[in-house]
Amino acid sequence: AQSVSQHNHHVILSEAASLELGCNYSYGGTVNLFWYVQYPGQHLQLLLKYFSGDPLVKGIKGFEAEFIKSKFSFNLRKPSVQWSDTAEYFCAANYGGSQGNLIFGKGTKLSVKP
Amino acid sequence: DAGITQSPRYKITETGRQVTLMCHQTWSHSYMFWYRQDLGHGLRLIYYSAAADITDKGEVPDGYVVSRSKTENFPLTLESATRSQTSVYFCASSILPGQNQPQHFGDGTRLSIL
Numbered sequence: 001a002q003s004v005s006q007h008n009h010h011v012i013l014s015e016a017a018s019l020e021l022g023c024n025y026s027y028g029g030t031v032n033l034f035w036y037v038q039y040p041g042q043h044l045q046l047l048l049k050y051f052s053g054d055p056l057v058k059g060i061k062g063f064e065a066e067f068i069k070s071k072f073s074f075n076l077r078k079p080s081v082q083w084s085d086t087a088e089y090f091c092a093a094n095y096g097g098s099q100g101n102l103i104f105g106k107g108t109k110l111s112v113k114p
Numbered sequence: 115d116a117g118i119t120q121s122p123r124y125k126i127t128e129t130g131r132q133v134t135l136m137c138h139q140t141w142s143h144s145y146m147f148w149y150r151q152d153l154g155h156g157l158r159l160i161y162y163s164a165a166a167d168i169t170d171k172g173e174v175p176d177g178y179v180v181s182r183s184k185t186e187n188f189p190l191t192l193e194s195a196t197r198s199q200t201s202v203y204f205c206a207s208s209i210l211p212g213q214n215q216p217q218h219f220g221d222g223t224r225l226s227i228l
Binding site: 034036042043044045046049090101102103104105106107 | 147149154155156157158159162172204206216217218219220221222
């Protein structure tokens with residue numbers, strides 16, 4: 001079965017630290033990849049997406065992600081986090097022919113200490 | 115731009131009662147989705163709909179019923195609520211997946227079953 005794995009359940013960082021959140025997806029042919037963020041008490045918002053082309057994708061709020069096909073990975077990065085980045089981050093995959101369904105990872109909670 | 119609206123935002127009910135969660139979108143998106151979000155599980159797909167009168171099961175459909183008589187509405191019904199259905203429910207919509215569009219999420223409904 002197709003699946004998405006996020007390695008870290010909870011990450012705690014100080015402000016200005018660099019961030020990298022891991023995401024691996026299972027093989028399934030053509031895949032579209034997404035990172036969503038959920039701030040406390042809010043709905044999911046799209047951070048960035050990868051469909052094809054340049055494997056380094058830049059999103060909103062200074063986030064970026066790199067698609068590494070050989071590793072089935074799509075890790076999220078930010079060079080310097082802020083307290084306002086405290087949120088839960090979800091990696092998701094949409095496999096070609098899957099009717100638009102997103103398969104989500106279990107999420108990584110990021111806590112940034114001021 | 116109203117986007118996607120869920121109602122109610124909060125609901126408390128008792129075991130065995132029927133409850134319906136509403137979802138309305140103003141974009142005329144073809145695809146609509148219902149997810150539940152539980153600690154440790156991330157988001158799991160309950161049902162989705164590719165168009166009016168077309169629905170299909172997701173990962174966790176048992177105990178739920180959906181309908182899509184109009185493109186803009188996608189209600190989710192718990193016919194006989196159980197405590198295990200206590201969760202946060204998110205509705206989402208997207209344009210045809212072939213256009214590689216992300217899903218847009220509502221604000222969620224927090225449902226507690228006593």
